[in-house]
Amino acid sequence: MDARLAAELAAHDGSDEAFVEAMFRQVLRRPVDSEAEARALSKLTAGTLSRATLIHELATSEESVRVRELDDAVALGLAARARRERIRWLQAFPGTDERVIEIPWVLSRLRATGRVLEVGYAFAETAYLAALLRSGVELVGVDLVTRDVVGMEAVEADVRQLPFPDGSFDQVLLVSTLEHVGADNTVYGLEAAGADDTRSEALRELKRVLRRDGRLLVTVPLGEPGDHGWFRQEDERGWNELFSHAGFFVEEIEAYELQDEGWRAAPAFRPEGVRYGERGPAASAVLCAELSPGRLRRLITPTGLAVTVRRRARPIRHRRAGQ
Numbered sequence: 001m002d003a004r005l006a007a008e009l010a011a012h013d014g015s016d017e018a019f020v021e022a023m024f025r026q027v028l029r030r031p032v033d034s035e036a037e038a039r040a041l042s043k044l045t046a047g048t049l050s051r052a053t054l055i056h057e058l059a060t061s062e063e064s065v066r067v068r069e070l071d072d073a074v075a076l077g078l079a080a081r082a083r084r085e086r087i088r089w090l091q092a093f094p095g096t097d098e099r100v101i102e103i104p105w106v107l108s109r110l111r112a113t114g115r116v117l118e119v120g121y122a123f124a125e126t127a128y129l130a131a132l133l134r135s136g137v138e139l140v141g142v143d144l145v146t147r148d149v150v151g152m153e154a155v156e157a158d159v160r161q162l163p164f165p166d167g168s169f170d171q172v173l174l175v176s177t178l179e180h181v182g183a184d185n186t187v188y189g190l191e192a193a194g195a196d197d198t199r200s201e202a203l204r205e206l207k208r209v210l211r212r213d214g215r216l217l218v219t220v221p222l223g224e225p226g227d228h229g230w231f232r233q234e235d236e237r238g239w240n241e242l243f244s245h246a247g248f249f250v251e252e253i254e255a256y257e258l259q260d261e262g263w264r265a266a267p268a269f270r271p272e273g274v275r276y277g278e279r280g281p282a283a284s285a286v287l288c289a290e291l292s293p294g295r296l297r298r299l300i301t302p303t304g305l306a307v308t309v310r311r312r313a314r315p316i317r318h319r320r321a322g323q
C-alpha cells in the first residue's frame with residue numbers, strides 16, 4: 001500500500017478514548033484528567049476538533065514547555081554519560097529553574113553500574129527519576145516520605161540517620177536537597193523541623209554510607225547566604241566549609257548563574273545581590289560538586305595524583321540544553 005495512505009489510516013486507528021489517553025501520555029507525560037478527556041471526546045465526536053489539532057494544542061501548551069525543558073536536560077545528561085563525558089559549561093534558556101543545569105550535570109556523572117543512593121527522591125522531577133530508573137544502576141531512594149516507585153528500593157528515613165551499614169553505596173546523589181535538611185519542610189507536607197543547622201550531620205552520615213572510593217554528587221542553591229525558612233542558601237565559601245567540615249574533598253566543582261541570556265557557567269561567581277527567586281522561578285545560581293570521602297588515600301596511590309591533575313585539566317565543552 002502507498003506508505004502515506006497507510007500512515008493516514010493509522011492516525012485514525014483505535015477509539016478516540018485510547019487516542020486522547022495516548023497523546024496526553026506521549027506529549028504531556030501524564031494520564032489525561034477527566035475534565036480534559038470529556039472536553040476532547042465531545043469535540044472529537046462533534047467534529048469541532050481533529051486528532052491533528054489535539055496533538056498541536058498539547059504540543060504548544062504551556063505545560064509542554066516544562067516537559068521539553070526536562071526531557072532536553074535528561075537527554076543531554078544521559079547521552080554524555082554514554083560517551084563518558086562529564087559535561088561542563090552547560091547553557092540553558094532564561095526563565096527556567098536550576099533543574100535544567102543540575103539534571104544533566106548529575107546524569108553525565110552517574111556511574112555506569114553499582115549501588116546508587118538518591119536522597120530526596122520523593123519530590124524529584126519525574127523525568128529525572130525515570131532517567132535514573134532507565135540508567136541500569138541499582139537504585140535506592142531515601143526520603144522522609146515514601147513515593148510509589150517501581151524498580152527502586154524506597155526507604156523512608158532521615159538522611160541524618162540512615163538505616164544502612166557503612167560503605168553501602170558507590171555513589172550518592174543529593175540534588176537540591178541538602179539545603180532543606182533540618183529546615184521547615186511543611187512546604188512538602190512534612191512537619192516543621194527545629195531551627196538548628198544540621199546539614200553537616202547529613203553530610204557526615206552520607207560519608208559513612210559511601211564506600212571509601214565512592215562519590216557524592218551534590219547540587220545546592222548559590223548566592224547571598226541566608227536562612228529562607230524552608231531552605232538555607234550559602235555562597236561558595238559557605239558550602240565548601242560544610243563539605244570539608246564533614247570530611248569531604250572537592251573533586252570537581254562548577255558554579256552556574258542565571259543571567260539575562262540564560263544559565264551560564266560562572267567561574268568567577270560573586271554572591272553579592274544574588275538572591276533566590278529574583279531572576280527566575282527558583283534559584284538565581286547553583287553550585288554543582290562531586291565530593292569524595294578519601295582524598296589522602298587516593299593521592300598516595302601511584303595513579304591518584306595523575307587522576308586529580310587530569311580531572312582539573314579537562315577540555316572545555318560548550319553545550320546548550322535543548323539545542
Ligand SMILES: C[S@@+](CC[C@H](N)C(=O)[O-])C[C@H]1O[C@@H](n2cnc3c(N)ncnc32)[C@H](O)[C@@H]1O
Pocket residue numbers: 119120121122123124125128142143144145157158159160174175176177180181182185188190
Ligand atoms: C527540593 S525537594 C527534592 C529535590 C529532588 N531531589 C529533585 O531532584 O528535584 C527536597 C527533598 O528533600 C527531602 N528532605 C528534606 N529533609 C530531609 C531529610 N532530613 N531526610 C531526607 N529527606 C529530606 C524532602 O522531603 C524533599 O523530597
